[in-house]
Amino acid sequence: MKRYVLALTFVVAAAPVHAQTAPAADPHAGHAMDQQVPAAAPAGPRNPNLPPTGDAPGDKNAVALEQLKSSPRKSEWIDIKGSNGTPIKSFVVYPERRDKASVVVVIQEIFGLSDWIRGVTDQLAKEGFIAIAPDFMSGMGPNKGGSAELGEQGSQREIGKLTDDDKVRILNDVRAYALTIPSGNGKLGTVGFCWGGGTSFLYALKQPALNAAVSYYGPMPADPAAYANAKAPVLGLYGGNDTRVNPNIEVAKTGMAQAKAVYEPHIFEGAGHGFLRQQNGNANAPGNMKATEQAWPLTIEFLKKHTK
Numbered sequence: 613m614k615r616y617v618l619a620l621t622f623v624v625a626a627a628p629v630h631a632q633t634a635p636a637a638d639p640h641a642g643h644a645m646d647q648q649v650p651a652a653a654p655a656g657p658r659n660p661n662l663p664p665t666g667d668a669p670g671d672k673n674a675v676a677l678e679q680l681k682s683s684p685r686k687s688e689w690i691d692i693k694g695s696n697g698t699p700i701k702s703f704v705v706y707p708e709r710r711d712k713a714s715v716v717v718v719i720q721e722i723f724g725l726s727d728w729i730r731g732v733t734d735q736l737a738k739e740g741f742i743a744i745a746p747d748f749m750s751g752m753g754p755n756k757g758g759s760a761e762l763g764e765q766g767s768q769r770e771i772g773k774l775t776d777d778d779k780v781r782i783l784n785d786v787r788a789y790a791l792t793i794p795s796g797n798g799k800l801g802t803v804g805f806c807w808g809g810g811t812s813f814l815y816a817l818k819q820p821a822l823n824a825a826v827s828y829y830g831p832m833p834a835d836p837a838a839y840a841n842a843k844a845p846v847l848g849l850y851g852g853n854d855t856r857v858n859p860n861i862e863v864a865k866t867g868m869a870q871a872k873a874v875y876e877p878h879i880f881e882g883a884g885h886g887f888l889r890q891q892n893g894n895a896n897a898p899g900n901m902k903a904t905e906q907a908w909p910l911t912i913e914f915l916k917k918h919t920k
Contacts (some may be wrong), residue, residue, distance in 0.1 A: 676731030720806030724759030724767030799812035839867025
């Protein structure tokens with residue numbers, strides 16, 4: 613396991629402690645608590661080679677919205693046929709390239725299909741992937757809408773109703789659509805964040821035809837038997853201060869090794885949970901930007917390697 617030691621040379625405004633705040637019934641709830649207070653103000657201009665930083669849930673994400681507004685890439689909203697009869701509303705961004713591209717499915721946090729997730733989707737397309745962000749909340753609103761109807765608080769409340777079978781079904785439906793895209797090369801990866809990171813890892817354990825999975829600070833199974841049939845390679849990216857998620861990394865390493873499946877975990881010291889969205893950090897996670905600068909290139913390299 614690679615461990616990056618980050619020099620903590622500055623302290624920014626205090627924010628919530630990234631600690632074990634989630635009740636046992638909901639291993640993702642701590643992510644919501646982590647992000648109730650906005651991150652510190654940016655120290656300088658944005659690096660265009662990184663995804664946009666995010667605002668606290670409930671705020672308009674100015675950085676992501678500006679990226680989407682100015683992006684030269686083609687994007688569209690589509691409805692993917694759901695095998696349970698509910699269309700899966702999805703945001704798709706196409707890269708600017710002449711040859712065929714692999715497809716990356718972007719899996720949301722507990723806050724639904726947010727502007728920040730759409731910004732990450734556009735950033736992946738900038739790297740040459742066809743990027744699809746499905747709305748896992750599709751059909752779960754009171755009027756059968758999804759994330760747009762529920763909002764971030766409503767999505768956070770309703771997402772717990774999705775079972776593991778629901779998550780795999782939705783991703784299988786998106787995968788089936790992705791394999792029909794004429795400009796696709798027939799290879800598919802997933803990348804997810806917190807709830808989505810756990811879902812990305814879950815899909816790697818359940819779908820042997822998946823070419824690659826990236827899990828950002830997503831929980832993984834504590835039961836060693838869950839890894840028995842693992843085939844898809846997994847890249848795990850974790851904050852060193854994330855005591856809620858990290859304890860099962862060793863279980864995952866052992867389980868994946870026994871299944872002879874690739875698992876590459878990286879722990880970034882000084883970073884907290886949700887570091888890619890809260891890049892500017894806080895007093896308890898001052899290493900978030902450094903973690904982002906290291907983790908994102910690893911993400912692109914891993915996806916390109918396994919989906920070419």
